[in-house]
Amino acid sequence: MTSTGHGRSTSGITMRDVAKVAGVSVATVSHVVNDKPGARIGDDARRRVHEAVTELGYRPNALAKTLSQGTSRFIGLVADAIATTPFAGQIIHGAQDEAWKHGYVLLVANTDGNTAAEDEAIMMMLEHQVRGILYSTWYHHEITVPEALHQTDTVLVDCFAGGSGLPAVVPDEEQGGRSATEALLAAGHRRIAFINTTTPSPAQSGRLAGYRSALESAGLDFDESLVFPASPEQEGGYTATASIVDSRATAVFCHNDRVAMGLYDGLRERGLRIPDDMAVMGFDNQDVIAAHLRPPLSTVALPHYELGAAGVRRLLGLETPSTTHPQLIACPPIQRHSI
């Protein structure tokens, strides 16, 4: 590959050059290079074109190729704030790895909730004839689907839209809540509190359902007075500490790692040790926090990487679940030292 020095073209070699060396017409080169179905090219001509392409280092212009084929090797990822919040970036990582594996480049547009920017990003992607679009949010919730997404193949990632008919890939909140509670049960705890978020969401209802189901499977009654609502961040966990201590629970399942971090502070101020005086389980396995608390926090991971990868597989038709419900991705428990 040579540079023109203007940085705009990746090769000075044209199709005409290839045709000349191969002794065929430009149209023949075009048909062979673009692998046009139905074009009748003799084996000999085809061979000579391939030889000339190799000899000259000809690299077909990707755009011209796209035009002739009708779709590009792009997959679009329209995200609300995934790239810009310190949380769900692994969705991009997973989508990107899976896209690359199948020869696609992931084109990411992060719109930060700006509807106009979002519409324009989707339009640009449609104009550039992407193979399809992943529409993704930085936390799991129900969305209203932008109208333009119906113009191409779309998969919703970490979100869903009931009645839209669009396939969706989301974390299995209930299994996650069950796994978190089971880890505390396995350590011998019987009186387990749950600090749940005050924000209505699939995480709020799903993790609660999992907590209940784990208790019931262990033969324990669900006790509503052990469920404490709190804002889903450090301040919420810190504030909940007094109620947790009063509840005589020996273990706490926290809605997320940030809540657990605040609870750590609250327990420490009271001279209580983790896990000796109180076992703590988080949720999310949030980078920067979970592994670095004292003691390192046992938690359940949100499967961001897997969500992105599964979204791409779904888009490319490599995975076709029999259900029309959102496809659930498992939330694996991570064992550290707070239980």
Place this chain on the structure above:
Amino acid sequence: MTSTGHGRSTSGITMRDVAKVAGVSVATVSHVVNDKPGARIGDDARRRVHEAVTELGYRPNALAKTLSQGTSRFIGLVADAIATTPFAGQIIHGAQDEAWKHGYVLLVANTDGNTAAEDEAIMMMLEHQVRGILYSTWYHHEITVPEALHQTDTVLVDCFAGGSGLPAVVPDEEQGGRSATEALLAAGHRRIAFINTTTPSPAQSGRLAGYRSALESAGLDFDESLVFPASPEQEGGYTATASIVDSRATAVFCHNDRVAMGLYDGLRERGLRIPDDMAVMGFDNQDVIAAHLRPPLSTVALPHYELGAAGVRRLLGLETPSTTHPQLIACPPIQRHSI
């Protein structure tokens, strides 16, 4: 705009349709639509084409337009791990906002240090004739420039390559270190410790230089015994606590917020209060941590958003600093409650 229902084309109207309605040749429509310089088209024909375009709702195919113009409306962002680490995502945010402002779409490829993926991403971008490429890293350091980047306009963001001749935009580490130290001096502290990273980097040397210069401007001698090396994360700050307490410093400037978070734990275990017994200053203004520690951490912000935005402005030639050195972006101090 109409949909073909196949989601691959944004309009069923072709250039041929426009030509027919306008009563001109397809070539004339192409010249007018693509605003080709040097094409001699009569005013009347030009007007009729524009009218037909409006009447029919014709939308030129973005790829065809790109081909005729030689560059696309894409700006590439090749990142090592920006999108996938909970840290520097605001670089994407800033670059994206600035790109949109000038009519460009940011195409992000996050390569996670995989050189093959990186090379291929750059090649793809070159084939798609991007306007130029921002090459960016999730933390400030010197890099070796991938060969292919010399084939297009490139700006390095949050990294630099001495002798490469490529423009670079980086945070002003020295000013940041000075601002951090000045905030502690302004609160009346005279014996100020510095927990610096053990990792050689512009942040290590720049923040130290800023710390020294602030002390010297305040008429205080630099005392090397007050500089404590530590790994740049919570564990490093926690481990350094004993030395900090022994040093009789009344204030500490921490290399980053994670170190400060570990130091908080260490001080708390010794029953020391922040800021009464020890004032603490961080660096980075890291989301999820800084604002949510108890007490909320005073710190200096790494200007990730501004780095991305300045990178795009530099690429588009909207900012041309007179110097060939990396362009420095200020790190603003953030006042909370740990001083």
